[in-house]
Amino acid sequence: MKHIAIGILGAAALGLVASAASAATLDDVKAKGFIQCGVSTGLAGFSAPDDKGDWQGIDADFCRAVAAAVFGDGTKVKFTPLSAKERFTALQSGEIDVLSRNTTWTINRDTALGLNFVGITYYDGQGFMINAKKLPGVNSALQLSGAAVCVQSGTTTELNLADYFKSNKMEYNPVVFEKLEEVNAAYDAGRCDVYTTDQSGLYGIRLTLGAPADHVVLPEIISKEPLGPAVRQGDDQWYHIVKWTYFALLQAEELGITKANVDEMKNSDNPEIKRVLGTEPDTKIGTDLGVSNDWVVNIVKAVGNYGEMFERNVGSGSPLKIARGINALWTKGGLQYSPPIR
């Protein structure tokens, strides 16, 4: 009762009072029967609605994985599209349960904003894209002095951009919009010379432009952009569920468990696979986490392992064709590494 009243009054007074952010997110989620997941307003490969209106992408699939872990059913997710500006308030106020929206992990967001990042689902870096047809001689970001640069407001991108031009003693003209679509439209219309955002985003955005072949992504990467999902602070159980969902995706790939062979793998004699898939007798790994013991089976059945998720959404199986690079498993020279599930 008190919570409802606070919610109504607070919303009326300030529009965004941090209200009924109950400590037990898991109970709330189970009671309502689905996970409310904050995604982007449309970034190809990460979270964007397809022609049927279903959300596709790594970030969207991550939410399905969490739903599969909690409910055993990856479809029990509702998506809330959020602008860069709205995302943290939506999570703080309890409007969403998980923020899975190509969001960069920084210390400020982890401490002062009351968030907890669970891991890095995509290692990214900021890059620049130009129209090579209009600007033939330009092949390095260091030649961009004096350019008009399109950027989305309220992002780490905006800050890195200012730092990069300042440290290289170059001038630029920021053209700033709140929504991604507005930035895309302005760049496509020629309002600015350069588009800057995370490099993965640039590849995705290039596909949506009028003439994708005219545009090139410059080689420089000017920042570290570790993108990952985040939850509210103060609820360790929910934090662990979301965090270990991410690790389970990695562990499954490492052990070769795929969407196709997961049922077969349940009969495996390998103790590690048995532990992960919850087929060990009297296992308590899942129940200790607050979910069922076959949680990893459910996750992999819903979205596959991390590698499958990557290839399907941004890798070779997608129009983006981004190489695994540093997003490969640690065993293959990448940075993706899961602590042991035991």
Next chain:
Amino acid sequence: MASQEILREEPRSGSFINDPKVRGIFFQAVVVIVLVALVWWIVQNTIDNLTRLRIASGFGFLRGRAGFDISDSAIAYSSDSTYGRAILVGFINTLIVAVSGIITATIIGFILGVGRLSHNWLIRKICTVYVEVFRNIPPLLVIFFWYSGVLSVLPAPRESINLPFSSFLNQRGFYFPRAVWGEGSWLILVALLLGIAMAWFVARKARQRQMATGQQFPVFWTSAALIIGLPLLAYALSGFPLSFDYPKQSTFNLTGGFQVKPEFLSLYLALSFYTAAFIAEIVRAGIMGVSKGQTEAAGALGLRPGSILRLVVIPQAMRIVIPPLTSQYLNLTKNSSLAIAIGYPDLTATTGTVLNQTGQAIECVLIMMVVYLALSLLTSAIMNVVNARMALVER
């Protein structure tokens, strides 16, 4: 009726509860206490929740380094400036677009309002169509119309449209030469101020003379000569200290000169044209509110139609026009927050960015609310002063 009054005046012996005075005070006190308790409760809950969620709060963040750049700034600003200064830049941008929008909207609105009452069929119809079209479109669409429909179809910087006086128009905005004031140019400013002061003095004297003797004095031409002539004289005397910085083509854009960005242009034009439609209707209502007898009486005195409008009708119409005009000015100021859709860095946009970079949502929303409230109250206060001066002086 009479019996009720008698009943009320009759004192009930010893019964406090039924005393209307005591009751009145009691209920008012209850309302005040409940209101204060409610506000206190909301504030307390917010603080509790913020602490529980471990979200930093307070206004200390305003002193932190902003780290982002702003495209349009009237004051010195860089990414090294503070968050507080970034918000100030946004506030000044809101002020610039609101003031310039109000002036333009008023001028267009008055012309249209008078035009709607014109005897000329074509003028009347054109004004009617204008008002009906703009009044019935949401302001956001008008802004998009100017931004995407008009300004973004202009040519790229390399194919800029050349305008007279070395001005250029392209999709990055409107460029014109910037005046560079050399040594001794302060003399021109002094001369201009002197000219304005003298023109005001002449106008006053002329009015006094007309009141006393009925003789007229060519105030307009004298004032024009003073305001334009004196600075020109000063310009010549100080040795022509003015030079111009012309816009030039560079790798990406035109550089140099003065650039008016398309974001500002489309917001300014859209707000002016949109609000002008409402002002036109207010002006029309004001003019129609002046009784026809006034016009006829003025005509009988031998005044020409132009003078009737200027001297008799409009001064009386202003009394009707000013109060609703105030709300249109407030609307325009508040509608300027739609700037966010086209990326003009107004108060809402910059504070929004600060909000997102710092996560101080409640503080930033509070700042925006207080600033817009103060701006609106200030506009109202100014318009109330104007209204008081225009109001009918009863003798």
